[in-house]
Amino acid sequence: MPNMVDPMLATLTSPEVVLIGSWLIEPKYDGERIIAVRSGDEISLWTRRNIQASYKFPEIIKALKDNIDGDDWILDGEMTVAGGFRQLLNRNVEDRFRISLLSRKNPATYNIFDIIHHEKDLLNLPIIERKGILMKVVHPNTNIAIVPFHEVEKIEEEFLYYIKQGFEGVVIKNSYSKYEPGRRSDQWLKIKKGDTVDVNIIGATKSTGSIPFGALLMEKDGKYFGKVGTGFSDQDRVDILKLLIENQEPLKIKVPPKVESEILVTSKPLLAEIKMQEMIKRSPRAPVWVRFRWND
Structure with missing residues (x-):
C-alpha cells in the first residue's frame, strides 16, 4: 500500500545557468502541485502542504480511476484549469453543489510529470526511467495529460519559447x-518569468531553524504588503539582518496579528526590489527577493 509523500522541490535559477551532463526540460504550469495516491479502490489528492483536495476535483478522481493502469500508485503533477491560477482559486470551496457545477463548467486537468510508486517504490530510479514507466501506465484524456519533456540543449532559447507559449517558466x-521527497534539490532547477515591483522592507520574522531570519516584512504605499522568504543566499541573510538591526525603529503600519507574533526585528523602511508572478487580492504571489535599491 503506497503512502503519501512530500513533493520534491526545485531550486530557483536563471536562464544563464550552466549544466553538466544530461538534463531534461519541461514546461512549468500555472497551477497547484498535487500528489495523487491510489490504494485499492481509494484515490486521494494531496496539496503540497498535505491537505486533502480530493473532493474538490471529482472529474479528476474519475479520470484517474479510468485511465491509470493498476490500483497501487503515486503520481506527481500540477492541477490546472483554463484561465490560470486565478480561476483555479475558484475551486477552493467547500460547497459540494458548487464543486459539481464548477467541475462541469471549468473542468480541471491533472498534468502528470512523475510517477514515484507503481506496485513498488520507484523513488531510487532515475527520472528518465520513471518517465518511461509513466508513459506506459498513464492514458491521457481530457482531464489527464502527461507533461511533455525532452533533453535540453539551449536553455535560454527554450525558456523564451515556453514563455511565448503561455507557460509560467520551465523546470530542468x-x-x-x-526522487527526494520534501527536499529542495539542485538536481531539479526552475526558471520562472516574473514581474518586478518596488517595496519597502520594514522588518523580519523569526526563523524556525538555524537561519538568521524567516522572511522579510514588506510595505507598499503605506500598507502591509506581505512577506518575502526566498531568493536569499546564506550570506544575504546574515548581512540583511545586521542592516535591519542597525536601522531599527517601531513599526508605523498595521500588520496581521499572526505576523506581529512572528516578528524578530522592525526597521525604518528600506527600498528594495522583488520579483513576483502576479497580484492576488492586493498581495504578491510567490515573491522572490532581488535586491536593495540603494542607488535609485
Missing part, C-alpha cells in the same frame, strides 16, 4: 536524478 531535471 537531471536525467539521472532520484
Whole structure:
C-alpha cells in the first residue's frame, strides 16, 4: 500500500545557468502541485502542504480511476484549469453543489510529470526511467495529460519559447536524478518569468531553524504588503539582518496579528526590489527577493 509523500522541490535559477551532463526540460504550469495516491479502490489528492483536495476535483478522481493502469500508485503533477491560477482559486470551496457545477463548467486537468510508486517504490530510479514507466501506465484524456519533456540543449532559447507559449517558466531535471521527497534539490532547477515591483522592507520574522531570519516584512504605499522568504543566499541573510538591526525603529503600519507574533526585528523602511508572478487580492504571489535599491 503506497503512502503519501512530500513533493520534491526545485531550486530557483536563471536562464544563464550552466549544466553538466544530461538534463531534461519541461514546461512549468500555472497551477497547484498535487500528489495523487491510489490504494485499492481509494484515490486521494494531496496539496503540497498535505491537505486533502480530493473532493474538490471529482472529474479528476474519475479520470484517474479510468485511465491509470493498476490500483497501487503515486503520481506527481500540477492541477490546472483554463484561465490560470486565478480561476483555479475558484475551486477552493467547500460547497459540494458548487464543486459539481464548477467541475462541469471549468473542468480541471491533472498534468502528470512523475510517477514515484507503481506496485513498488520507484523513488531510487532515475527520472528518465520513471518517465518511461509513466508513459506506459498513464492514458491521457481530457482531464489527464502527461507533461511533455525532452533533453535540453539551449536553455535560454527554450525558456523564451515556453514563455511565448503561455507557460509560467520551465523546470530542468537531471536525467539521472532520484526522487527526494520534501527536499529542495539542485538536481531539479526552475526558471520562472516574473514581474518586478518596488517595496519597502520594514522588518523580519523569526526563523524556525538555524537561519538568521524567516522572511522579510514588506510595505507598499503605506500598507502591509506581505512577506518575502526566498531568493536569499546564506550570506544575504546574515548581512540583511545586521542592516535591519542597525536601522531599527517601531513599526508605523498595521500588520496581521499572526505576523506581529512572528516578528524578530522592525526597521525604518528600506527600498528594495522583488520579483513576483502576479497580484492576488492586493498581495504578491510567490515573491522572490532581488535586491536593495540603494542607488535609485
